[in-house]
Amino acid sequence: MNVYQGKSVFGGIAIGHLCVYQKGEQQVTRQKIEDVEAEVKRFQVAREAAQAQLGELYDKAVKEVGEANAAIFEMHQMLLEDEDYQDSVENIIRTQQVNAEYATAVTSDHFSSMFAEMDDDYMKERAADIRDISERVIANLNGENKSKVVTDEPVIILADDLAPSETVQLEKDKVLSFVTVHGSVNSHTAILARTMGIPALVSTEMELTQDLDGKLAVVDGNHGTIYVDPDAETMEKMKTLKKEEEEKKELLQTFKNKESITLDGKRVLTYANIGNVKDLALVLQNGAEGIGLFRSEFLYLESETYPTEEEQFEVYKKVAETMAGKRVIIRTLDIGADKQADYFELAKEENPAMGVRAIRICLTRPEIFKTQLRALFRASAYGNIAIMYPMITSLSEIAQIKEIVEEVKAELDADGVPYGTPEQGIMIETPAAATISDLLAKEVDFFSIGTNDLTQYTLAIDRQNQSLDAFFDAHHIAVLRMIYQTVQNAHKAGIWCGICGELGADSDLTELFLAMGIDELSVSPGRLLTIRRLICETDSSANKEEILKKWL
Template sequence: MYQGKGRCACAGITYGKILHIKTPDITPAALTCQSVDQELSHLDIAINKAQIELDGLIEKARVEIGQEQAEIFEIHRMMLDDPDIVDNIRDMIKQGGISAADASIAVGKEQAAIFEALDDDYMKERSADIKDVTGRLARILRGGETVTLSESCVIVADDLQPSQTVAMDRSKILGFVLRKGTQNSHASILARTMNIPLIINANLPADLTGQGRAATESEEVLDLSGHTIALNSVKGVFYIDPDEEIVDKLKIDKDIFEQQRLRQLALRGLPGISKTGHRVHTFANIGQPDDVEQVLENDGEGIGLFRSEFLYLGRNDPPNEEEQYRAYAKVGSTMNGRLVIIRTLDIGADKKVDYFNLPVEENPALGMRALRICLTKVDIFKTQLRAIYRAAARGNIAMMFPMVTRLKEVEQAKAICAQVEQELKDEGKEYAVPKIGIMIETPAAAILSDQLAKHVDFFSVGTNDLNQYTTACDRQNQDLGDFYDPHHEAVLELLRLIAKNAHANGIPAGICGELAADPELTDLFIEMGYDELSVSPGAVLALRERVRNSETKCLNELTNSRTSLEPQKKF
């Protein structure tokens, strides 16, 4: 019996046979290049076949899992007309004399790499869309077939493209175990939509001799098809060829899990109030307007972080005012009075856009990014602010500035806001004035939080960057090991100071970084007096349950600091 571990991306417990889907060969020169004209003709035929396949997937997704997920494949279909993809494939065939299949793979890798380099999981996963589309073309060109399920099974793979997941017969999928993946990957989102247990980042075995041995990163995983697996994604563990004792324990764990899920579903509509009476608003983080459905499904009381930069990435020019207005207004109106906090443009560091013409920096995390860009590219900033002010008339919308380090930056940003308000007023356009907050994600802002609190309406702590800048540990460096400690004492002391200074000045304080979902810290955040915790949509009800079960007494609380988080139509 082999015991493996991974991360839970969709909670559940299951048992069954394994179907191991191997990653298809995507190495170059898999096919001999014929003439350029023939390869271009093959590409056109493949594009047509891909369009037909995607039409079928769109309809299948729409019927089985809803319009929101069907839109994934509508985007894939549009990518087949995207010149950055299709024209580049054609150019590579003409210039490089390579097969259409190899050109598709090469362009897919090149385009996907742009998104994979970003430090935002949502944006990273957009690379999966590009790989899916170009991989589909390569598969068709190479005569490959799609996976067909003949019996109920647990799918094991390195990773899954969104189209692979939806194309399978969901009634025969017991669970997923993936060697790669993230919480925001399409595979994760689709698994949660279909309520299928999923473990990502699994340490799959290289062999099953004795107790077995996990494959190293460079090693090939043993073909596990035909073996049995017991999967407990709640705990992030799985057992290959489990003994009877493990299977019996799995059944008990499954009963406990199902009871827990029913308890959490019963919390819909109930406030997050601890047993000591402290009110904690359980909000959700989103990356695009369509994520709102997941927020409402999980009864998020609001949106604590709407990452607006998704509108700016993967394009050749910045989004205009109307495009942004429609996106923000859609979220605001769909949330129907629940608070939506939009983070203004957070480009820079790992999130780059060529059309901003930013200089190459030796240490971009400490360079021109976020609010610094907005204060130097005022026209772009004003376009976004105009869209937010107009959308605020359509919903309960607030906004916050990222990467603040001192009061001068807040004053400059608010002066630009005043200009925008006057312009909209002069033009006779409908708007509402949103509340203005700031993200506390630098030690400088944390230390100056007493001063800053006097000039804004709320704080939201970005714990990922706060940890990075406080401990001098690059958040993207996977080799730092124990040196990167999310529970570092200095970070926790700054969190305590931030909440204290917010409440002393009568404003609410929230947390929208990864620590907000950390079950080991919920009690501590209640003790500190945090008013709002914002997590991924799927984690909202579990967080609310922890809050409601907490007996921790809040040691730092002023009642007037929470009133502005209560739902309201307009500010």
């Protein structure tokens, strides 16, 4: 038996035979050509074919993993449209009189190296995207199809690395798991794997050799381990764990339609976080009591221009109607930082996480804000919609929001357009907001704590910078104290307080949040039943002081 360690992308246990995935390296040689314009044309035909292929991949991904996760293929199409990329290939063909395959490969090397050397981790990830689109163009130039897994039985895919396009082409019913020698836990491929629910490891410390093909293996996604040719004892242990996991999943289903009530009778709402309408099926499938965070910015990120009032209204109305009276909290646009839309024409910033983003855009571009608010208020007539404002730091921001809201309501009244009376709350995701939460609580209907940014700003650590992982502590006492302070101040003012950040799904903290008196936990749909089970099995008043003392 050989045991290898990697980084877990998605948990679970898979038992099956290995299938070594060979990309089929593109053999590129430098060739002298006579007709440079014909060669340029050949490149453009191959590039256009790649665009069409990416369009098909996008459609497939939308059906399997939703629009937000399929956006990578739109990004690849944009990279192929990039004039600098095209100009580089064409210039090499013309000036060096070489074949399109060679010119594309050289351009790929130049651009991917440029991205790889950047300080920003997000931009570093683009190096892999450049290589992927270039491989696709070269394959088209060579008249070859990109490699696919062909198998009669479900297998564990073993590869050096997998591009997003390769991941989404995997037939889910034929893939038990995938393990890669390289790759990042924050890559698009990893995100797709998590969404597809495939147990997966990346950065696995093993040598990829063809003799591994067909061998029996076990992937333990919970501990980031793969066992090749497992011995009888290990196999028996893994089979037991796998059976226990399946039983847990069945047990969780019994909590699907239960209310989330602690043993001592405290009701805690369990809501779901979603990015678009296509996620509603997962919300209903997991029995969410409402939607605690609808990320409206995806309407903007998935559009080539500002979505109209009517387009937004139809989306918000559909969500409200589908949830049939259950509360739907829609966050106003949170564009900026790592979520960029070119048509906003935001200036380049040295520190975008602390720059022009979220409510700061809304208050400095009120015409965009009012369009969204009109759509939200109109949709509130069709269900239980609540509106949530992100990145609040002061009372003056709330005053400005209220002024704009009154203008919107006056416009709707003048037009004779019906609207409801949605709750209006704010996200507590800055230390400033947490510190003055006693003052803010008097001005709004509810709080929702965004723990991702609250942790980032409190610890002064960029949460996307992998090199700082050793310093990043989501359980830091300063963060937990701010959460507790916020909950206390909300309750003193008579409003409710929830959590919609990643910590809400952290089962290690559920008991603490209940001791704090949290009213609502909003998590990804897949984590909802696990959190509900913990709530139903916990006495929130038992050992309350000891729990608080332990953590705070």
